[in-house]
Amino acid sequence: MAGLRAGTPGYIERTRANVQLTTVASLARALKVAPISFFCEELVPLSFPLSDEQMLDLFRRNVQVARLDAGMSQNALAKAAGLHRDYVWKLEKLGTNTTLDVAESLALRLEVDVATLFSLP
Template identity: 35%
Template sequence: MDIIKVFADNVKKYRLVLGLSQEAFAEKSGLHRTYISAIERQKRSIALDNVQKIADALEIETHLLFIDGEKTLNE
C-alpha cells in the first residue's frame, strides 16, 4: 500500500464530499492552499499535527484518512 497516495486520495475525496474548494478547505484547516494542493498531488509528506488539523477540518476521525478505499472496494 502506498500510504501517501491513500492519504492524498482520501483528503481530496472527503474535501469534495463537503463541497469545499482547496482554498476554502485550507482556510478551514488553517493550512496554506498550496500545501493542501501538494498533499493531494502526493508531492508532500505531512506532519502528524497537520494530519489532525485536516481530519478536524473534514469533520472525520483521523484513521479514516489512512483507509485504502480502493482496496476495500475490490476485496
C-alpha cells in the same frame, strides 16, 4: 525496525511527537499492520506492506475524497485548517509528506475521523 531509528516507537508514544506520515508507514511495515491501526482501538493486520509512496498516495486520495464529499474547495480547506492553499494542493496532487498534526487538523475541518484519512479503499 526497518526504516526507523532505535527507540522511535517509544519516543512517539511517550512524547506524542509530531511525526511524519512516512514514519507511520515505516512503523506499520515493521509491525505488519495497516496504518489505520494507529488511529483505532485494535491492530489491523495487513498482508502486504505499504511503501512510503503508497502511504502518501492513500492519504492524498482520502483527503481529496473527504474534501469533495464535504463540498469544500482546496482554498476553503486550507483556510479552515490554517494552511496555505498551495500546501493543500501539494498534499492532494503530489502526495507531499506531512505530519500527524496536519492530518488531524485536516480531519477536524473535514469533519471526519482521522482514521478515515488512512483507510484502505
